[in-house]
Amino acid sequence: MTPTDFPNTFLVKHPFVVDSLTHLRNKATELGKFRRHSDQICNFLFAEAIRGLDFKQVQIETPMEKMQSPKLADETVIIPVLRAGLAMLYGAMKLLPKSKIGFVGMQRDEETAIASEYYWKVPKITSQTVVIVTDPMLATGGSILHLLDHLKDVKAKTIRVVCVVAAPEGIENIHKHYPNVKIFTAAIDRELNSKKYILPGIGDYGDRYFGTE
Numbered sequence: 001m002t003p004t005d006f007p008n009t010f011l012v013k014h015p016f017v018v019d020s021l022t023h024l025r026n027k028a029t030e031l032g033k034f035r036r037h038s039d040q041i042c043n044f045l046f047a048e049a050i051r052g053l054d055f056k057q058v059q060i061e062t063p064m065e066k067m068q069s070p071k072l073a074d075e076t077v078i079i080p081v082l083r084a085g086l087a088m089l090y091g092a093m094k095l096l097p098k099s100k101i102g103f104v105g106m107q108r109d110e111e112t113a114i115a116s117e118y119y120w121k122v123p124k125i126t127s128q129t130v131v132i133v134t135d136p137m138l139a140t141g142g143s144i145l146h147l148l149d150h151l152k153d154v155k156a157k158t159i160r161v162v163c164v165v166a167a168p169e170g171i172e173n174i175h176k177h178y179p180n181v182k183i184f185t186a187a188i189d190r191e192l193n194s195k196k197y198i199l200p201g202i203g204d205y206g207d208r209y210f211g212t213e
C-alpha cells in the first residue's frame with residue numbers, strides 16, 4: 001500500500017491490481033472478462049482496506065498444543081453504493097463473512113452529475129463499528145459525500161472508502177469535509193471531463209459490469 005500526495009488516500013499497487021486495471025480500462029474488454037478483473041482487483045483493494053482493524057486473542061488448540069492466537073475482532077458494516085458498488089460486495093463478504101451489509105442507492109443526474117439518493121437501508125452503526133463503503137468510481141465525490149453526510153450523526157469507529165479509480169476532485173472534496181475518512185484506490189486519475197466522467201477512467205463502471213451499455 002503506497003501513500004500518495006493526498007493525506008487521506010492510499011494506492012494499492014499489487015501486480016495483479018495493476019494488470020487488472022489495464023483490462024478494466026480497455027474498452028475492448030468484454031463483459032465476462034471485465035467482471036473477472038473487477039472481482040480480482042476488488043479482492044486486493046478490500047484486503048488492504050481492512051489493514052489496521054483490531055484483533056482479540058482467542059484460545060485455540062493446534063494438533064500439538066493449546067495457544068492464544070489473534071482473531072479479527074472489529075464489527076464491520078459494508079455499504080455498497082448502488083449500483084456499481086455491488087460489484088465489490090460479494091468479494092468483500094467472502095473476506096469478512098460476519099459483516100452486516102447496508103445498501104445505499106445513489107444516482108447521478110446525467111446532465112448535472114449531482115447525485116440523489118433513492119434507497120437507504122443501513123444496519124445500526126455504533127462507536128465500535130468499522131464502516132467500509134464500496135464504490136468503484138470516485139468522481140466529484142458527490143455520491144460518497146451524500147452518504148457521509150447521512151452518517152454524520154452516527155459516530156462510527158472509522159469509515160473507509162474503497163474504490164477502483166479516484167479523481168483528484170473527489171478525493172479533495174472528501175478530505176475537505178471528512179478528513180478522517182480514508183480512501184483506498186488502485187489509481188488516482190488525471191481529471192474529470194465536462195460531464196464529470198473520470199479521464200482516462202474506465203467509463204461507466206455500472207454499465208460495463210452489469211452489461212447495460
Ligand code: PRP
Pocket residue numbers: 081082083084085106107108109113115135136137138139140141142143144170196204205206207
Ligand atoms: C457512478 C459511480 C458512483 C458515482 C461517482 O454511479 O458508481 O456511485 O457515479 O460519481 P460522483 O463521485 O461524481 O458522485 P451512477 O450514478 O452512474 O449510478 P450507477 O452506479 O447506478 O451506474
Ligand code: URA
Pocket residue numbers: 084137139196197198199201202203204205206
Ligand atoms: N461514474 C462512472 O461510472 N464513471 C465515471 O467516470 C464517473 C462516474
